[in-house]
Amino acid sequence: xxxxxxxxxxxxxxxxxxxxxxxxxxxxxxxxxxxxxxxxxxxxxxxxxxxxxxxxxxxxxxxxxxxxxxxxxxxxxxxxxxxxxxxxxxxxxxxxxxxxxxxxxxxxxxxxxxxxxxxxxxxxxxxxxxxxxxxxxxxxxxxxxxxxxxxxxxxxxxxxxxxxxxxxxxxxxxxxxxxxxxxxxxxxxx
Amino acid sequence: xxxxxxxxxxxxxxxxxxxxxxxxxxxxxxxxxxxxxxxxxxxxxxxxxxxxxxxxxxxxxxxxxxxxxxxxxxxxxxxxxxxxxxxxxxxxxxxxxxxxxxxxxxxxxxxxxxxxxxxxxxxxxxxxxxxxxxxxxxxxxxxxxxxxxxxxxxxxxxxxxxxxxxxxxxxxxxxxxxxxxxxxxxxxxxxxxxxxxxxxxxxxxxxxxxxxxxxxxxxxxxxxxxxxxxxxxxxxxxxxxxxxxxxxxxxxxxxxxxxxxxxxxxxxxxxxxxxxxxxxxxxxxxxxxxxxxxxxxxxxxxxxxxxxxxxxxxxxxxxxxxxxxxxxxxxxxxxxxxxxxxxxxxxxxxxxxxxxxxxxxxxxxxxxxxxxxxxxxxxxxxxxxxxxxxxxxxxxxxxxxxxxxxxxxxxxxxxxxxxxxxxxxxxxxxxxxxxxxxxxxxxxxxxxxxxxxxxxxxxxxxxxxxxxx
Numbered sequence: 001x002x003x004x005x006x007x008x009x010x011x012x013x014x015x016x017x018x019x020x021x022x023x024x025x026x027x028x029x030x031x032x033x034x035x036x037x038x039x040x041x042x043x044x045x046x047x048x049x050x051x052x053x054x055x056x057x058x059x060x061x062x063x064x065x066x067x068x069x070x071x072x073x074x075x076x077x078x079x080x081x082x083x084x085x086x087x088x089x090x091x092x093x094x095x096x097x098x099x100x101x102x103x104x105x106x107x108x109x110x111x112x113x114x115x116x117x118x119x120x121x122x123x124x125x126x127x128x129x130x131x132x133x134x135x136x137x138x139x140x141x142x143x144x145x146x147x148x149x150x151x152x153x154x155x156x157x158x159x160x161x162x163x164x165x166x167x168x169x170x171x172x173x174x175x176x177x178x179x180x181x182x183x184x185x186x187x188x189x190x
Numbered sequence: 191x192x193x194x195x196x197x198x199x200x201x202x203x204x205x206x207x208x209x210x211x212x213x214x215x216x217x218x219x220x221x222x223x224x225x226x227x228x229x230x231x232x233x234x235x236x237x238x239x240x241x242x243x244x245x246x247x248x249x250x251x252x253x254x255x256x257x258x259x260x261x262x263x264x265x266x267x268x269x270x271x272x273x274x275x276x277x278x279x280x281x282x283x284x285x286x287x288x289x290x291x292x293x294x295x296x297x298x299x300x301x302x303x304x305x306x307x308x309x310x311x312x313x314x315x316x317x318x319x320x321x322x323x324x325x326x327x328x329x330x331x332x333x334x335x336x337x338x339x340x341x342x343x344x345x346x347x348x349x350x351x352x353x354x355x356x357x358x359x360x361x362x363x364x365x366x367x368x369x370x371x372x373x374x375x376x377x378x379x380x381x382x383x384x385x386x387x388x389x390x391x392x393x394x395x396x397x398x399x400x401x402x403x404x405x406x407x408x409x410x411x412x413x414x415x416x417x418x419x420x421x422x423x424x425x426x427x428x429x430x431x432x433x434x435x436x437x438x439x440x441x442x443x444x445x446x447x448x449x450x451x452x453x454x455x456x457x458x459x460x461x462x463x464x465x466x467x468x469x470x471x472x473x474x475x476x477x478x479x480x481x482x483x484x485x486x487x488x489x490x491x492x493x494x495x496x497x498x499x500x501x502x503x504x505x506x507x508x509x510x511x512x513x514x515x516x517x518x519x520x521x522x523x524x525x526x527x528x529x530x531x532x533x534x535x536x537x538x539x540x541x542x543x544x545x546x547x548x549x550x551x552x553x554x555x556x557x558x559x560x561x562x563x564x565x566x567x568x569x570x571x572x573x574x575x576x577x578x579x580x581x582x583x584x585x586x587x588x589x590x591x592x593x594x595x596x597x598x599x600x601x602x603x604x605x606x607x608x609x610x611x612x613x614x615x616x617x618x619x620x621x622x623x624x625x626x627x628x629x630x631x632x633x634x635x636x637x638x639x640x641x642x643x644x645x646x647x648x649x650x651x652x653x654x655x656x657x658x659x
Contacts, residue, residue: 017511018392018492022625027606031258031277033232033284045627050613074511076393079426079492080625081604082328083230084344105362105396105428106328110344159360160214172346176354179209179218183356186208186220 003169004115007096008138012065013072015130020080021107025089027081038085039092064134069096072129076100077118078107087111097139099146101126112162113172121146125154141167195467197364198433199399202339202464206322208356216358222321223338224250224351225307226294228285229257229606230326234349235288243353245292250355252316253289254297255282256306257327258607261569261596264299278607292352305572305598308332308540312416313574315445319434319461324351329540329622330429331422335415336442337434337464339399342423362428363473365398369406371481376656378550379414380542380620380639382406383421384486384496386478392494395427398474401466402432406480412441413546420541421622424493433465485655487527488624488637490515495624499642499654502526518626519634520616527636527652534617535566535593535647536629537640539603542620543571545578547640552584554644554658560592561650567594567609569601593647605630618646 029041047058054061071090077100078086087110090098097117111118117139121129128148129135136149141163146154165172176183196204203219211217238244245251258278264270267286270279289296297304303314308329311317319337324330326348333340343357351357367386387394400422402415410418415432422430432438439458442448449457484498495515497503505523506512516523521530537543537551548570560566568588570576576598579585585595602609603621610630611617617635620643621628624635638646641655648658 016514020492020623020625022604022623022628026627026631027604028631030229030606031275031281033281034236035233045631050632076396076426079392080328080423080623082326082342082344084233084326084346087344102393102396104393104426106342106344110346113344113346159216161216161358164214172358173350173353175215176218176350176356176358179356180354182208182218183220183354187355 001115001169001171004166005142006138006140007069008136009069009096010067010134010136011070011072011099011129012059012068013130013133014059015074017074018076018079019073021078021083021086022080024078024086025083030083030085035088035092037092038089039094042089042093069094070137070139071095071098072126073098073100075102077103078111079104082106084110084114087114087116091116099126099129112159112166115166119146119156119158121154121156125152128152195469197466197470197472198337198401198431198464199339199364202320202322203361205320211361216360219322219357219359221324221351221355221357222250223252223311223316223323225311225323225325225330226251226253226348227257227307227327228255228259228281230345231288231348232281232284234345234352235292237349238292238353245294245352246355248293248295251294251352252307252311253294254304254307254310255285256598257600257604258282259599260608261599261601262608263597267299274608302573302577305574306540306543306600308420309544309571309575312336312412313445313572315442315448318442318448318457319438319464324357328423329420331427332416332420332540334419334422334429334431335412336438337431337461339429339431341429363398365395365400365427366472366475367400367402368404368475368477369402369480370404370477371406371479372409373480373483376641376659377483377485378639378641379410379417381483381486382478382480383418384488384493384637385480385483387421387425387494388486388496389478390425390476392424392492393426395422395425398427400425400427400430401472402430403466404477407432408435411546412437413544416544417541421493424622434461485639485642487642487652489519489521489527491518491624491626493622493624493637496637497527499528499652500526528654530616530652532618532636532646532651533564533615534611535564535643536602536611536617536619536621537643538567538569538571538601539621540571540600541622542640543569543575545575547620548575548579548584551640551644552587554641554655555591555593555647556587558591558648560647564647564650566592566647567596567602569596570598572598602629604628605633611635618643618652
């Protein structure tokens with residue numbers, strides 16, 4: 001996995017609360033056996049009309065969002081189904097971070113295992129991002145600070161183990177497998 | 191006061207710690223039962239293959255096919271290409287190949303044990319009090335009805351559990367939902383959980399494990415507890431649990447995978463300790479009185495947007511999300527939902543497809559006819575439920591009323607197996623999610639109990655089941 005230390009991008013805003021994983025990627029895109037190409041189904045029902053034409057008013061279809069790797073979204077992002085296809089689709093589309101005021105538990109867990117940062121920010125900073133669509137921000141895992149191009153800064157929390165794995169490009173399974181003796185002992189305890 | 195007692199959740203959690211969590215690293219939690227299905231496992235098996243890993247303990251894996259599996263009869267794999275589209279058919283074949291390669295017994299088309307993963311776990315007795323249970327499906331919370339700690343995980347974590355029988359976890363907080371009062375006739379467990387979600391919100395349980403308790407809890411059957419635990423995730427909760435009691439033990443006593451003989455007696459001793467201590471402390475508590483509860487229906491695009499069937503849809507005021515939701519639903523605020531014309535009724539899903547749910551619906555549909563032009567699909571939760579329903583003649587009741595009777599599966603709950611609600615159509619559904627397009631592109635969903643769904647099928651519009659009881 002790629003190491004993540006710091007990156008910078010313009011933002012695209014999806015000002016909707018409680019965006020569930022069925023919106024992020026509808027179930028009909030889940031009949032696959034690989035992770036490839038899921039970005040095509042990202043927000044499919046919000047991005048395209050019935051004939052597959054792009055809906056102009058949807059923020060991701062705006063030319064200004066081209067190349068944006070940071071999505072600003074409303075609270076409780078990623079609620080609903082546990083489908084990891086949601087972060088896979090976001091990553092495949094090109095997103096590296098979601099900034100919101102809160103996240104659903106399973107989505108957050110899944111995102112962190114795929115190099116996608118689900119970062120909770122204060123309502124003040126979130127409001128600033130919403131009011132300044134497209135603003136450039138830099139996210140640093142080193143300093144745990146988000147800095148926007150208008151000079152505002154915001155510190156964030158990140159579960160320390162996930163942070164370590166992201167910064168070192170390490171898969172989390174290795175940590176479990178290193179404790180095989182303890183797992184054996186647990187099983188033998190009966 | 192001494193607050194050193196443990197909650198039910200803490201007892202199960204502590205009992206499964208391979209490694210304690212520290213500031214820097216999460217806990218390693220041992221998993222007793224891993225449920226798998228065809229949609230959230232292919233990439234996990236591939237990752238094992240890529241890393242040269244095997245499945246640590248295939249005997250702790252219960253495998254079935256439900257999500258993308260068609261509910262039209264499939265006698266052999268040849269039939270699959272006739273009833274299913276290419277994607278689902280390939281996914282099912284992949285599941286068969288993966289289980290075979292990694293030595294896991296799969297309850298496939300030829301198995302009478304096949305069904306929705308959250309229905310077969312309990313009916314086989316694989317689900318037991320005090321177990322840790324995970325599955326790549328958020329409705330794994332269902333199994334908490336037995337006093338198990340059960341929750342949904344992602345596919346990467348499915349790979350972790352297959353390879354190590356363990357999961358990395360931070361300890362969740364606890365939320366007590368105290369239920370008081372007695373349900374009136376025509377009101378169901380589904381109405382209780384919709385009322386709870388309406389009260390605490392779709393993110394009210396985030397970061398928490400719910401324990402459902404209080405005087406009402408002991409009155410509820412295991413099926414009713416499963417319906418309630420099932421939708422814990424719709425309140426954002428990590429899991430939902432009921433303390434096991436005599437009803438739990440009676441449910442499990444004759445199940446194939448339950449402990450037998452002396453093992454059963456020992457299990458009862460152990461399971462009886464799985465109650466929250468009197469001096470324990472929950473991080474949060476709420477109380478819900480169900481005494482005057484009416485049947486609940488949802489009007490919006492998340493399960494928290496619910497009203498009692500005799501209420502009116504609330505005004506949006508300045509809430510843009512609320513307005514957007516009503517727009518999608520084509521439902522007006524300030525008016526009742528009762529009497530709103532519908533197109534489809536779906537009775538099924540891991541929330542409401544057990545035998546008691548089908549009996550509830552059949553009691554109302556017996557001798558009645560489905561309204562003209564309404565499509566009604568009844569899908570049993572498992573092949574065992576199907577068999578039992580047929581031995582009770584429920585299939586005949588549904589079919590004479592004009593409903594379709596299918597093989598088991600997730601069906602119309604999530605529109606990825608050929609069963610969908612049409613674009614723009616309005617469905618009354620006993621499933622768990624009324625998200626935009628959940629039941630098919632452009633589909634609009636009203637969540638309700640099997641009783642309300644059956645009454646609405648006869649009326650052709652949203653109907654109060656108490657009219658029929």
